[in-house]
Amino acid sequence: MAMTHAPGLTGWFERAPMQQQLLAKKAMDEMRWRLEAAKPDVILGFSNDHLLNWPINNTPEWTVGIGEEHVGPADWYDEWLALDKYRIPGHPTLARYIVNEGARRRLAFSYLREMQFDDGFSVPMHYLNPYNAIPLVPVSMNCTVPPVPLPARAYEVGVTLREMVKAYPGDERVAILATGGLSHEPGGPRYFWVDEAFDTWFLALLAKGDHEALLRGCTLEKMEDAGSGGTAELLAWIVALAFTRGPAEVLAYMPAVAWRSGTGMVAWSDMA
């Protein structure tokens, strides 16, 4: 499943029109219900670092949080997100496997024993894992400091991760979650804008379930045109896409200017 992680979803939720609040809440409740019904042992989550864990002179493409426990939000973000501190169990065995098996498959994962958490994981965990009951392996990417990975690269990483999880020696049930997007331009000239046409186009591609068509059409340039430095968070969705097959079910979409992000929630039923 995949959802937006806009800080407004917790920090200033009530500033959006009531209809958007209701639609978002209903969709996130639906996601939580489906997640709990599936009884996963661990969530493998994909999101992006907002220049919090890594400085601008060193932004790894992918980073895995390998700690026994994840504590968030980071001090700088707690007031902004209006969230109390939370502690979510990690799954170091799976996390360290991903780092090491990735290296063997020529895929470089940096890792952090104490990852710091901004909106990327804090907002979705607040709604989907409110009792912090499901362990989390967070994988963050760099999609804001050039060079940003291309969508084809994100999908390729997703395919490799999918094969790695298949080969993982444990018998855990692993839920796949992507967070970020949809169109927005955090801090850019179009800071308040969302691109409804792009968002509905992208979601329609997901609903169609044709991965090749999506990768052909959804170029990095197109994402940047729809909101530079923010829309490319959808690369996390493309990583998750590689774990799936067939159409995604679009649970909700809102052109949420108040949250300064096109806001959407989707779920897939069939895994590749």
Place this chain on the structure above:
Amino acid sequence: MASVDRCDKTLPLNEMMFHVRKSKALRDRWNTDLAGLCREFGVSDEEYRALADKDVRALHELGVHQYYVPQMLRLFYGASANSNAHPALEAYKRAYPDESARALELAARLERESAVAEGPDSLGDRSAGGLGGTREASPHVSLWRK
């Protein structure tokens, strides 16, 4: 060129922001000793002036990473109620009036549409149009079943 591509990865102000966000001691100096803070990080006079003036466009043009600009404004004005009505964001409206007006017009339209909606029950109808889920949906999830 996309706006994020304009960032100067070597700009001292970008380096400074990474450390300021992580350190309460540095954040506490933001509104009391900004000049001294900037000197310690090798920030140029031009960068300092744009920062002190809260000049969003100048900060962008100097190569400050765009994500950091609202964070700088938060340090000046605070984070609470960081909505589009927050005074920190007036700086954006001054720097980019056309872009901001377009976005706020969209926001106003959405507010109007919301005001005339029939209420929560109408969401189900909208969902049936293709962008929403239903409670009858099967309990599947993006789950890897090993």
